[in-house]
Amino acid sequence: MGPFEPKDPLFRARVMASFNRQEVMRTLGVEVASIEPGEIVLRMPYAAAYTQQHGFIHAGIVATALDSACGYAAFSLMPKEAAVLTVEFKLNLLAPARGEEFVFKGWVLKPGRTITVCEGHALASIGNEEKLVATMVGTLMAVFDRPGISG
Amino acid sequence: MGPFEPKDPLFRARVMASFNRQEVMRTLGVEVASIEPGEIVLRMPYAAAYTQQHGFIHAGIVATALDSACGYAAFSLMPKEAAVLTVEFKLNLLAPARGEEFVFKGWVLKPGRTITVCEGHALASIGNEEKLVATMVGTLMAVFDRPGISG
Amino acid sequence: MGPFEPKDPLFRARVMASFNRQEVMRTLGVEVASIEPGEIVLRMPYAAAYTQQHGFIHAGIVATALDSACGYAAFSLMPKEAAVLTVEFKLNLLAPARGEEFVFKGWVLKPGRTITVCEGHALASIGNEEKLVATMVGTLMAVFDRPGISG
Amino acid sequence: MGPFEPKDPLFRARVMASFNRQEVMRTLGVEVASIEPGEIVLRMPYAAAYTQQHGFIHAGIVATALDSACGYAAFSLMPKEAAVLTVEFKLNLLAPARGEEFVFKGWVLKPGRTITVCEGHALASIGNEEKLVATMVGTLMAVFDRPGISG
Numbered sequence: 001m002g003p004f005e006p007k008d009p010l011f012r013a014r015v016m017a018s019f020n021r022q023e024v025m026r027t028l029g030v031e032v033a034s035i036e037p038g039e040i041v042l043r044m045p046y047a048a049a050y051t052q053q054h055g056f057i058h059a060g061i062v063a064t065a066l067d068s069a070c071g072y073a074a075f076s077l078m079p080k081e082a083a084v085l086t087v088e089f090k091l092n093l094l095a096p097a098r099g100e101e102f103v104f105k106g107w108v109l110k111p112g113r114t115i116t117v118c119e120g121h122a123l124a125s126i127g128n129e130e131k132l133v134a135t136m137v138g139t140l141m142a143v144f145d146r147p148g149i150s151g
Numbered sequence: 152m153g154p155f156e157p158k159d160p161l162f163r164a165r166v167m168a169s170f171n172r173q174e175v176m177r178t179l180g181v182e183v184a185s186i187e188p189g190e191i192v193l194r195m196p197y198a199a200a201y202t203q204q205h206g207f208i209h210a211g212i213v214a215t216a217l218d219s220a221c222g223y224a225a226f227s228l229m230p231k232e233a234a235v236l237t238v239e240f241k242l243n244l245l246a247p248a249r250g251e252e253f254v255f256k257g258w259v260l261k262p263g264r265t266i267t268v269c270e271g272h273a274l275a276s277i278g279n280e281e282k283l284v285a286t287m288v289g290t291l292m293a294v295f296d297r298p299g300i301s302g
Numbered sequence: 303m304g305p306f307e308p309k310d311p312l313f314r315a316r317v318m319a320s321f322n323r324q325e326v327m328r329t330l331g332v333e334v335a336s337i338e339p340g341e342i343v344l345r346m347p348y349a350a351a352y353t354q355q356h357g358f359i360h361a362g363i364v365a366t367a368l369d370s371a372c373g374y375a376a377f378s379l380m381p382k383e384a385a386v387l388t389v390e391f392k393l394n395l396l397a398p399a400r401g402e403e404f405v406f407k408g409w410v411l412k413p414g415r416t417i418t419v420c421e422g423h424a425l426a427s428i429g430n431e432e433k434l435v436a437t438m439v440g441t442l443m444a445v446f447d448r449p450g451i452s453g
Numbered sequence: 454m455g456p457f458e459p460k461d462p463l464f465r466a467r468v469m470a471s472f473n474r475q476e477v478m479r480t481l482g483v484e485v486a487s488i489e490p491g492e493i494v495l496r497m498p499y500a501a502a503y504t505q506q507h508g509f510i511h512a513g514i515v516a517t518a519l520d521s522a523c524g525y526a527a528f529s530l531m532p533k534e535a536a537v538l539t540v541e542f543k544l545n546l547l548a549p550a551r552g553e554e555f556v557f558k559g560w561v562l563k564p565g566r567t568i569t570v571c572e573g574h575a576l577a578s579i580g581n582e583e584k585l586v587a588t589m590v591g592t593l594m595a596v597f598d599r600p601g602i603s604g
Contacts, residue, residue, distance in 0.1 A: 021204040024212060052219075053172040054300050059237050060215025061175060067211045068203075086210050087417055088441055090241040090392065090543050092570050092590060094563040096300075109588065110547040114416060115389055115443065117545050117588075135562065135570075137545060137590055139390055139441060141417065148247075149205050238568055239592055241392050241543065243419050243439060245412040260437065261396040265567060266540055266594065268394050268437075286411065286419075288394060288439055290541055290592060292568065323506040326514060354521075355474040356602050361539050362520045363477060366513025370505075388512050392543040398601075451507050451549075 004038040004111060008080040011037065015072045018084075018151040022068060030065050030104075038108035040072040046100050057097035059134070062104075062122050066091065066136040069106030070118035074140035077111045082142040083149045087115070089138035097133045099124030106136070116140045155189040155262060159231040162188065166223045169235075169302040173219060181216050181255075189259035191223040197251050208248035210285070213255075213273050217242065217287040220257025221269035225291035228262045233293040234300045238266070240289035248284045250275030257287070267291045306340040306413060310382040313339065317374045320386075320453040324370060332367050332406075340410035342374040348402050359399035361436070364406075364424050368393065368438040371408030372420035376442035379413045384444040385451045389417070391440035399435045401426030408438070418442045457491040457564060461533040464490065468525050471537075471604040475521060483518050483557075491561035493525040499553050510550035512587070515557075515575045519544065519589040522559025523571035527593035530564045535595040536602045540568070542591035550586045552577030559589070569593045 008014060012035045019025060019032060025042075028050065033041040042065055052058040067089055075084040106120040120136035143149055159165060163186045170176060170183060176193075179201065184192040193216055203209040218240055226235040257271040271287035294300055310316060314337045321327060321334055327344075330352065335343040346367055354360040369391055377386040408422040422438035445451055461467060465488045472478060472485055478495075481503065486494040495518055505511040520542055528537040559573040573589035596602055 018204045022209065023199055023202045024209040027200040048174055049178040051174045053169045053302055054234070058173065058175040058215055058218070059240070060211055060218045063214040063218075063242070064209055064211025067209070067214075083205070086244055088241065088243040088390065088419075089210070090239065090590060091214070092239040092562075092592070093237055094570060109545075110585075117390075117547060119588075132563075135572075135590070137543060137588070139545070151204055239541065239570075241439060243411075243441070245419060260394075261434075268396060268541075283412075286439070288392060288437070290394070320506045324511065325501055325504045326511040329502040351476055351480040353476045355471045355604055356536070360475065360477040360517055360520070361542070362513055362517025365516045365520075365544070366511055369511070369513045369516075385507070388546055390543065390545040391512070392541065393516070394541040395539050453506055 004077050004108060006037040006077055011076045014080060015076050018075065019072060024064060025068060028061065028064065035076060038073055038077050038111065040069045040076065040106045042069050042104040044102045054096065057102065059091065059093055062097050062134050063091045065104040066106060066120040066122055067138060069104040070120045070136060070138040071140055073106040073108050073118050074116040077108055078142045081144055083146065083151055085141050085143055087139040087141050089136050092135045094135065095131055095133045097124055099126050101125050114142055155228050155259060157188040157228055162227045165231060166227050169226065170223060175215060176219060179212065179215065186227060189224055189228050189262065191220045191227065191257045193220050193255040195253045205247065208253065210242065210244055213248050213285050214242045216255040217257060217271040217273055218289065220255040221271045221287060221289040222291055224257040224259050224269050225267040228259055229293045232295055234302055236292045236294055238290040238292050240287050243286050245286065246282055246284045248275055250277050252276050265293055306379050306410060308339040308379055313378045316382060317378050320377065321374060326366060327370060330363065330366065337378060340375055340379050340413065342371045342378065342408045344371050344406040346404045356398065359404065361393065361395055364399050364436050365393045367406040368408060368422040368424055369440065371406040372422045372438060372440040373442055375408040375410050375420050376418035379410055380444045383446055385448065385453055387443050387445055389441040389443050391438050394437050396437065397433055397435045399426055401428050403427050416444055457530050457561060459490040459530055464529045467533060468529050471528065472525060474604065477517060478521060481514065481517065488529060491526055491530050491564065493522045493529065493559045495522050495557040497555045507549065510555065512544065512546055515550050515587050516544045518557040519559060519573040519575055519587065520591060522557040523573045523589060523591040524593055526559040526561050526571050527569035530561055531595050534597055536604055538594045538596055540592040540594050542589050545588045547588065548584055548586045550577055552579050554578050567595055
């Protein structure tokens with residue numbers, strides 16, 4: 001529903017700095033593929049360490065990467081003093097997360113001073129084929145001056 | 152809302168066998184604390200490797216453990232031929248997942264032949280204090296005779 | 303999860319005044335059964351006018367009453383200057399909404415200065431039997447000084 | 454994510470027949486604007502009788518029309534013996550439902566033999582302007598041979 005005008009022209013650096021502080025992204029091998037105002041794309045390789053009982057990537061790991069994609073999509077449009085927190089998200093699983101690599105797209109549907117609503121898609125790729133495996137809708141919140149919460 | 156009569160008297164062994172096949176549980180250090188018909192409790196220690204930018208456990212990792220707790224709560228009431236798949240879940244974050252240890256309770260609200268609805272609570276403990284940090288509502292599905300999907 | 307201390311000792315009058323301004327409640331015949339701090343109970347009779355194709359009350363009408371129950375549960379704990387808006391809700395349907403009368407309970411799970419998380423149950427009664435037919439989880443927001451939004 | 458191939462070539466008549474049995478649609482003045490395979494558009498005029506305390510259409514009434522749009526989008530792709538039930542839905546409110554007329558679009562994201570996932574948008578129009586006011590994600594289920602449930 002963009003394009004959106006970022007409030008902070010240095011939003012890319014701000015998103016990258018915060019993303020790099022998410023230890024879990026490094027642990028899972030998630031990398032930033034692109035950062036646009038209100039739209040983030042992440043990539044993650046398959047790793048057996050994060051699978052469920054049928055050998056697919058666990059739904060919660062898909063949620064982890066999608067929540068970061070949605071969170072940083074929201075964060076990219078926030079003023080530079082804001083920190084971002086997830087209020088809630090919903091994940092729908094459309095197909096098993098079976099693939100060699102996964103792409104996670106998060107985008108802002110409706111930005112707001114306090115509340116931003118985002119959507120996300122998780123895609124699994126095997127060879128040249130890409131398949132939509134999960135969708136997210138999430139509510140993100142801008143917080144200011146909260147102890148222990150920044151960026 | 153319980154107590155529920157399990158269809159398979161050997162549900163504990165069936166839940167444990169499937170849980171042990173979830174590589175992600177081993178990776179995250181999640182352990183089974185208790186298995187009752189329609190109610191599962193899991194525990195996980197804090198690990199910096201799974202934190203977000205403020206040093207709390209990432210919401211998606213909380214979702215991972217809660218989804219497994221809900222999934223196995225549903226699975227515990229299913230007949231022994233069934234496999235369980237998550238259709239969707241919603242996570243509400245009530246407080247930062249800050250703690251030394253985390254407890255994840257998942258329970259069946261409404262069992263069904265095909266669809267089971269579960270709820271879950273994530274609790275963070277520091278010393279003797281325990282705090283509710285997230286809630287889940289999830290829809291689980293029993294599947295039968297689907298290639299590549301068992302247990 | 304309660305009991306909660308209301309910020310405004312006159313919360314009951316404030317809830318009733320706002321509820322009475324919801325034309326849809328009058329139209330549907332929804333009445334307030336009880337108002338406690340952080341917990342509201344509403345009642346609604348069956349009416350064929352609000353049914354879906356199988357003759358049950360439509361899920362959206364169940365959502366209407368549950369959203370009001372959740373919204374006023376949140377509102378009851380807000381300061382007297384606040385207005386309440388629903389950010390989002392999720393409804394799970396556990397059984398057909400078949401009954402002579404319906405009871406809707408909404409309660410606060412986690413109050414907050416800006417964001418309040420509530421849960422709700424819809425119960426259908428036939429004779430002396432009461433059945434849980436739907437559950438809601440909702441996120442409510444306190445807004446202040448917004449044009450056109452009060453109470 | 455369509456276009457989709459309907460299993461029943463007479464899907465339009467089947468959708469209309471079921472829609473016409475939803476008393477609540479007649480009561481609210483909701484009409485069918487279009488029926489395509491996996492995509493339904495409904496329209497509803499403003500009516501003060503269905504407003505909340507600020508004079509906007511109540512979120513639950515928006516949910517009622519969107520749930521029908523999503524349900525019939527799913528139903529349009531089901532075989533002719535199936536009945537459709539809503540398992541769950543989530544509604545995000547992006548702006549107050551203020552308008553002279555409302556349009557509700559529901560479409561299938563992922564059809565399935567048992568479970569279909571749909572999305573929906575509610576648009577409010579004033580004069581020539583149209584605004585997205587709410588989004589839905591819903592899980593619908595095909596049921597067969599269940600007593601009291603058909604169409």
